[in-house]
Amino acid sequence: MPVLRGLVTPLASPLPAPLLSLIADYRLLTNEIVREALASGKTSRGALSRFARDRALVHQLTGQHAVVAADIARTLVKGHRRRLRQHLKPRVPYIRRPFLRTNPHTFHLDPDSGKVRLSLRNGEWCSFVAQLSRYHRARLGGEGVRIKQLQVSPDKAVLFLERPAPKPYAASSLLALDTNESSLDGVSVSPSGSRLVQVPFPELRRIQATHFVRRRELVRKKARDRRVARRLLRKEGTRERHRVRSRLHDLTTRLLDIVVQHHGALALENLSRLPTSRRRVNTRTRRRLSSWPRRELHRQLEYKAADRGIPVYWVNPFRTSITCPKCGEITRPRSRVGPTFTCGHCGWTMDRQLNAGLNVGRTALRDVAELGGLRLDLDALSHDAMRPRYPFAEADGHGRSGRRGRDRKGAPPKGSKLQ
Ligand SMILES: [Zn+2]
Numbered sequence: 001m002p003v004l005r006g007l008v009t010p011l012a013s014p015l016p017a018p019l020l021s022l023i024a025d026y027r028l029l030t031n032e033i034v035r036e037a038l039a040s041g042k043t044s045r046g047a048l049s050r051f052a053r054d055r056a057l058v059h060q061l062t063g064q065h066a067v068v069a070a071d072i073a074r075t076l077v078k079g080h081r082r083r084l085r086q087h088l089k090p091r092v093p094y095i096r097r098p099f100l101r102t103n104p105h106t107f108h109l110d111p112d113s114g115k116v117r118l119s120l121r122n123g124e125w126c127s128f129v130a131q132l133s134r135y136h137r138a139r140l141g142g143e144g145v146r147i148k149q150l151q152v153s154p155d156k157a158v159l160f161l162e163r164p165a166p167k168p169y170a171a172s173s174l175l176a177l178d179t180n181e182s183s184l185d186g187v188s189v190s191p192s193g194s195r196l197v198q199v200p201f202p203e204l205r206r207i208q209a210t211h212f213v214r215r216r217e218l219v220r221k222k223a224r225d226r227r228v229a230r231r232l233l234r235k236e237g238t239r240e241r242h243r244v245r246s247r248l249h250d251l252t253t254r255l256l257d258i259v260v261q262h263h264g265a266l267a268l269e270n271l272s273r274l275p276t277s278r279r280r281v282n283t284r285t286r287r288r289l290s291s292w293p294r295r296e297l298h299r300q301l302e303y304k305a306a307d308r309g310i311p312v313y314w315v316n317p318f319r320t321s322i323t324c325p326k327c328g329e330i331t332r333p334r335s336r337v338g339p340t341f342t343c344g345h346c347g348w349t350m351d352r353q354l355n356a357g358l359n360v361g362r363t364a365l366r367d368v369a370e371l372g373g374l375r376l377d378l379d380a381l382s383h384d385a386m387r388p389r390y391p392f393a394e395a396d397g398h399g400r401s402g403r404r405g406r407d408r409k410g411a412p413p414k415g416s417k418l419q
Contacts, residue, residue: 003306004148007139007159012114012129015154019118019126023098023152025059026069033073034093038080048074060121064106068149072101099153107150109159111140116150116157130157166309171265174371176361178269178320178353179294181205184255186357187376189365190262194377196354201251204244208291211240244293252300260308265371267364269317269356271298313364313371320359324348326378348378 015023033052042048048070056066076093083090106119114132119125132140139145144164151158173190175197184199215236222229259266271294281289305312322331324343331344341355342348350358358376365371 002162003165003303005139005161005163005303007136007161009114009130009132009136009157009159011156012131015128015152016126018120018124019100019128019152020098020154022061022065022120023100023154025061026065026100027095027098029055029059029061029066030069030073031095033070034076034095037073037077038092043074043077045070045074062106062119062121064119065100065102068101068103097153099151101149101151103149104147109147109150111137118150118152128152128157165306168309168311169263170370171263171311172373173262173264174267174361174364174374175259175264176267176315176357176364178317178356178360179271179297180353180356181288181292183353184357185351185353186267187354187361187381188262188264189361189374189376190264191373194375194381196381197357198354199251199255201247203247204293205288207240207243207247208288211236211243212287212291245296248293248297248300252297252304256301256304256308256310259305259310265311265313265368266301266305267313267315267360267368268298268301269320269360270314271295271317311370313368315360315363315367317356317360320356320363321352323359325350325355325358325362325376350381 029052032055033048036042036051037048042051049067052066052070052073053063056063056069061069076095080090080093102118108117109115109130111132114130115127116130117125117127139161140147140159142163146162147159148162149160151160173188175186175188177184177186177197177199182200182202182205184197184201186197188195188197215233218229218232218236222232256266302312319330321341323329324331324341324346326348327343327346329343329345331341339352341350341352358378358381361376365374365376
């Protein structure tokens with residue numbers, strides 16, 4: 001299956017006026033198709049494309065643009081209908097931001113200069129320049145890469161690239177990890193033996209806590225001006241999201257680069273099957289847990305692993321934290337397990353988070369036939385008094401503490417812990 005990836009590029013200059021007007025019309029057309037689909041009950045691609053082409057004549061858009069708009073509208077309506085079926089009381093989809101999405105027939109990108117020539121209407125073309133960095137050029141020049149679509153909005157252009165996914169290799173080792181709030185914990189199993197693994201990321205929680213305090217402060221200070229408060233809060237939220245994402249990208253890239261070097265496979269718990277906790281927790285804990293970006297972490301691991309051909313196995317997380325990996329006994333199902341897991345049956349003792357990771361590994365080794373040659377050696381692990389961390393954690397202690405941690409030239413300040 002091919003991989004589809006978005007490549008975002010900033011614009012070198014503002015878009016020409018005719019293109020801006022086309023973008024505005026395109027948004028209106030898409031909204032019109034959404035309304036038509038909902039009012040008439042049309043669901044088929046053909047019927048909506050026909051309607052879109054008719055309306056495109058009125059808006060003076062080309063049929064090509066109209067067909068893509070119809071596809072977008074159809075996806076929006078499909079989601080809306082699904083939510084209706086689930087009785088979620090959704091709002092009717094409505095696009096507020098102007099944009100234009102087109103197929104390769106209607107534009108041409110020159111990868112050297114970043115110049116994009118785009119068909120506006122029949123026989124009418126315009127051009128603008130997208131800022132391509134070295135990263136962009138490397139992506140565009142990759143083997144087998146095809147540009148599938150282009151999306152233009154007043155501030156940026158997004159290229160949708162398709163490239164053939166590398167076939168997952170036959171793994172010779174397994175890295176099984178349980179996702180926790182500030183670390184990934186588990187075990188690495190290879191023919192030469194098993195080893196406990198911990199990939200810590202304590203920074204994330206610190207960032208989230210900092211921003212939470214700042215937001216609370218903002219709400220207090222701007223209590224009399226809700227308009228300003230809202231704007232500042234949004235800004236604060238965006239910064240937090242960017243900081244968290246960037247840390248996660250760093251972490252996942254480095255982790256997977258090591259996995260691919262060892263020709264390893266990855267086993268993770270399947271979070272979509274995680275039952276919602278019925279345990280009573282206080283507001284603080286609930287807030288902390290709901291802001292925990294584990295979905296984003298898994299999303300990045302999944303797509304980056306696909307990029308590198310690393311096989312990923314998803315394991316049902318049911319009872320991973322209360323099962324004994326040695327004898328399979330389920331301990332104390334009705335009460336919380338403390339920081340250390342102890343089996344009431346065979347006496348196996350292990351850190352709770354590492355223990356969950358061991359169970360993820362055990363299940364993956366049991367259920368996945370391709371990993372047949374590997375064996376989880378628990379006896380070797382129980383003597384592992386130390387908690388080894390994954391190589392990179394100490395290899396280059398390069399962490400970042402955001403803008404405040406750096407001086408203007410981007411170098412870490414003197415006496416910083418980061419060096
Ligand atoms: Zn046991």
